Amino acid sequence: MTVHPVTITGEPVLHRRAAVVTEFDEQLRTLIADMFETMDEANGVGLAAPQIGVGQRIFVYGMVNDDDVAPRGVLVNPTLVTTKISGADPDPDEESEGCLSVPGESFPLKRAEWVKVTGFDGFGERVEFVATGWFARCMQHEYDHLEGKLYVDRLVEPYSRAARKAIKKNAWGTPGLTWMPGVDPDPFGH
Numbered sequence: 436m437t438v439h440p441v442t443i444t445g446e447p448v449l450h451r452r453a454a455v456v457t458e459f460d461e462q463l464r465t466l467i468a469d470m471f472e473t474m475d476e477a478n479g480v481g482l483a484a485p486q487i488g489v490g491q492r493i494f495v496y497g498m499v500n501d502d503d504v505a506p507r508g509v510l511v512n513p514t515l516v517t518t519k520i521s522g523a524d525p526d527p528d529e530e531s532e533g534c535l536s537v538p539g540e541s542f543p544l545k546r547a548e549w550v551k552v553t554g555f556d557g558f559g560e561r562v563e564f565v566a567t568g569w570f571a572r573c574m575q576h577e578y579d580h581l582e583g584k585l586y587v588d589r590l591v592e593p594y595s596r597a598a599r600k601a602i603k604k605n606a607w608g609t610p611g612l613t614w615m616p617g618v619d620p621d622p623f624g625h
């Protein structure tokens with residue numbers, strides 16, 4: 436297994452729709468193992484394939500949850516059904532989200548409280564579960580990556596402006612930037 440560099444916002448693969456996986460083979464399973472390894476080394480709770488530069492519809496997660504779902508898993512070619520997202524202002528203390536591809540930053544964002552996730556594992560076996568609360572948030576965040584969307588693209592003012600400023604200040608938003616879990620300092624201080 437190999438830890439991969441994590442792509443940073445501006446890298447084109449993060450900003451385009453990822454491709455459907457068609458072959459459930461050893462190569463896919465090696466990629467999934469590498470994604471778990473990279474997520475763990477980065478102290479992340481989720482990682483989508485575009486975050487290691489692979490434009491395919493795969494994400495992994497590692498999150499204990501209240502939904503009786505395995506605390507670690509992979510979704511290949513997932514679909515999400517969600518409840519409606521509240522139009523209320525997001526709570527900076529309770530609803531702040533972060534992303535390994537916008538390292539060290541976090542901003543509040545409303546998400547659906549409930550999602551139904553369906554998809555496949557690395558062997559092509561069907562996976563289906565319901566996620567709530569923070570686990571539901573994680574699912575929506577990772578799924579967004581497969582649609583070429585980062586959480587910072589969903590922010591409302593004043594947070595979207597703050598995020599744009601942070602990206603500019605860090606000189607991100609340009610292709611080719613990565614950071615290396617286990618080598619570079621943990622951006623979230625874990």
Ligand SMILES: [Zn+2]
Pocket residue numbers: 533534535536576580
């Ligand atoms: Zn992310």
